[in-house]
Amino acid sequence: MFCCNIFRRYMKRYxxxxxxxxxxxLTMTLLLAMNGRRVLLLxxxxxxxxxLCRFRKGQLSFxxxxxxxxxxxxxxxxxxxxxxxxxxxxxxxxFIEDSSxxxxxxxxxxxxxxxxxxxxxxxxxxxxxxxxxxxxIDAYFDAVQSVCSRTPxxxxxxxxxxxxxxxxxxISLDAVLKEMTPDPLLxxxxxxxxxxxxxxxxxxxxxxxxxxxxxxxESIAFVRDGGxxxxxxxKEKFKGYEVDIRCSTTIAELAExxxxxxxxxxxSTGEEVSADSCVFTIHPSQxxxxxxxxxxxxxxxxxxxxFEPSAGFFSLFARLKPGAASRTKSSIVSLFxxxxxxxxxxxxxxxxxxxxxxxxxxxxxxxxxxxxxxxxPSFPRHVAQWSDSRLGSRPEGYREYxxxxxxxIREHLCSVFPHYLEGLEILDAGSMxxxxxxxxxxxxxxxxxxxxxxxxxMIGRLPLHNLYAAGQxxxxxxxxxxxxxxxxxxxxxxxxxxxxxxLGRAA
Ligand SMILES: Cc1cc2nc3c(=O)[nH]c(=O)nc-3n(C[C@H](O)[C@H](O)[C@H](O)COP(=O)(O)OP(=O)(O)OC[C@H]3O[C@@H](n4cnc5c(N)ncnc54)[C@H](O)[C@@H]3O)c2cc1C
Numbered sequence: 453m454f455c456c457n458i459f460r461r462y463m464k465r466y467x468x469x470x471x472x473x474x475x476x477x478l479t480m481t482l483l484l485a486m487n488g489r490r491v492l493l494l495x496x497x498x499x500x501x502x503x504l505c506r507f508r509k510g511q512l513s514f515x516x517x518x519x520x521x522x523x524x525x526x527x528x529x530x531x532x533x534x535x536x537x538x539x540x541x542x543x544x545x546x547f548i549e550d551s552s553x554x555x556x557x558x559x560x561x562x563x564x565x566x567x568x569x570x571x572x573x574x575x576x577x578x579x580x581x582x583x584x585x586x587x588x589i590d591a592y593f594d595a596v597q598s599v600c601s602r603t604p605x606x607x608x609x610x611x612x613x614x615x616x617x618x619x620x621x622x623i624s625l626d627a628v629l630k631e632m633t634p635d636p637l638l639x640x641x642x643x644x645x646x647x648x649x650x651x652x653x654x655x656x657x658x659x660x661x662x663x664x665x666x667x668x669x670e671s672i673a674f675v676r677d678g679g680x681x682x683x684x685x686x687k688e689k690f691k692g693y694e695v696d697i698r699c700s701t702t703i704a705e706l707a708e709x710x711x712x713x714x715x716x717x718x719x720s721t722g723e724e725v726s727a728d729s730c731v732f733t734i735h736p737s738q739x740x741x742x743x744x745x746x747x748x749x750x751x752x753x754x755x756x757x758x759f760e761p762s763a764g765f766f767s768l769f770a771r772l773k774p775g776a777a778s779r780t781k782s783s784i785v786s787l788f789x790x791x792x793x794x795x796x797x798x799x800x801x802x803x804x805x806x807x808x809x810x811x812x813x814x815x816x817x818x819x820x821x822x823x824x825x826x827x828x829p830s831f832p833r834h835v836a837q838w839s840d841s842r843l844g845s846r847p848e849g850y851r852e853y854x855x856x857x858x859x860x861i862r863e864h865l866c867s868v869f870p871h872y873l874e875g876l877e878i879l880d881a882g883s884m885x886x887x888x889x890x891x892x893x894x895x896x897x898x899x900x901x902x903x904x905x906x907x908x909x910m911i912g913r914l915p916l917h918n919l920y921a922a923g924q925x926x927x928x929x930x931x932x933x934x935x936x937x938x939x940x941x942x943x944x945x946x947x948x949x950x951x952x953x954x955l956g957r958a959a
Pocket of ligand 1: 471473477501502703734887890892925930932
């Protein structure tokens with residue numbers, strides 16, 4: 453006891469520790485700091501930002517895990533969250549205005565569908581594309597709005613958080629669409645945004661699909677400077693608060709546990725700190741590995757160990773040479789070789805994979821070249837045989853795998869857009885192992901754990917009561933889902949009343 457008191461006297465004290473500095477950790481840190489808390493933000497990597505971090509190839513910048521988002525329109529959820537955190541004026545949306553800049557191409561049928569801006573416009577355009585399916589289209593869009601209006605956590609000004617227990621949480625997107633329409637192409641179009649959460653339509657609940665895609669129907673925007681735009685805004689904002697940031701630092705041990713609380717946090721640097729609470733925004737399996745075994749039940753462990761990874765991406769980072777660049781607007785093009793998105797997000801799928809092609813809104817390089825990123829869905833099994841190898845010392849077989857994927861993607865792309873044959877200069881390629889290493893994630897998945905129907909995610913208070921879990925795997929993925937998770941969990945950390953006062957001040 454005497455020993456513990458001595459330790460405590462010399463230990464640095466924080467109100468809260470936040471582990472992981474992706475968009476979830478940044479949001480959590482700022483929320484707590486804005487409410488007067490002294491916060492320690494720990495990041496395993498050498499710099500903060502996680503999936504938001506950009507990197508440079510030649511004269512061009514590329515995004516790692518943030519390309520575009522919905523919800524930045526006036527009244528949109530992301531605009532509201534940024535407003536709440538005082539960041540709205542610090543992040544500049546670059547809206548996609550023209551429907552030709554967001555397209556789904558269904559290659560087997562030769563049909564291409566443009567995606568206009570605004571819920572009513574999307575609905576009207578889809579009715580034009582499928583005149584005999586207008587009843588199904590109306591029913592689908594009505595159902596999306598209905599689910600979102602009955603999900604209280606989507607209203608961030610509301611201090612009430614209800615558990616997701618809608619009827620639509622227990623039925624798959626696939627089942628709903630099959631009930632609505634016999635047309636496989638329309639079903640493919642309506643489930644196309646599953647690429648933005650990486651779960652097959654027959655595995656995701658209709659409710660979670662609605663919560664994810666509603667924002668895309670209202671508006672889609674790039675952001676000035678991509679993910680770095682967010683990081684920069686948070687860094688600026690932190691300057692006004694008591695936030696200590698430690699990179700290349702993790703929690704090595706949760707020490708001195710009593711009364712179901714952790715009293716001492718041993719850092720990987722050997723330093724020991726104390727805090728009222730600690731919020732993990734990292735992958736659930738990484739949280740489990742830190743918890744002392746006797747502090748959780750077998751049922752808890754088997755739930756966490758049972759989470760599956762969402763899809764990831766094999767990615768090409770390329771430069772459009774000036775001629776091709778001048779003909780290509782910043783845009784998002786989804787190439788679907790098969791209308792059934794279940795196939796395209798199936799790890800066992802043997803056909804041609806889908807591609808999502810994102811042409812950057814950044815200014816061209818001095819020679820007129822533009823950055824383009826091409827994402828092909830990928831799954832841990834594709835790289836499983838090299839999963840123990842390390843960055844910089846991967847075996848030859850892995851190099852050959854990457855080369856095969858690069859040429860297959862190039863061939864696929866050029867079969868649809870022949871002008872890329874001469875106009876595309878490939879600068880780099882990344883597999884799920886690349887993401888695994890750069891994002892310090894256990895599997896390199898794009899969206900954390902797969903959000904399967906009837907799954908009970910790891911969110912909020914953990915078996916040790918001053919530990920909490922937030923992050924993309926806790927609620928929903930993407931920048932919006934990750935930020936939402938931090939608001940919901942932050943409300944528990946602060947307490948309902950304090951959070952309510954914060955909402956009042958921010959209004
Ligand atoms: C290729 C790709 C494209 C994507 N495109 C989009 C998009 O266009 N729009 C969109 O909204 N979303 C997109 N996403 C998803 C989006 O990036 C994520 O959902 C979101 O950024 C996750 O944020 P996070 O903070 O929960 O996790 P992360 O960004 O993964 O952050 C977790 C952080 O924790 C750190 N960490 C890990 N372990 C520890 C530890 N033990 N101690 C301390 N720190 C640790 C990591 O280094 C990392 O910095 C994409 C993802 C990928 C991979």
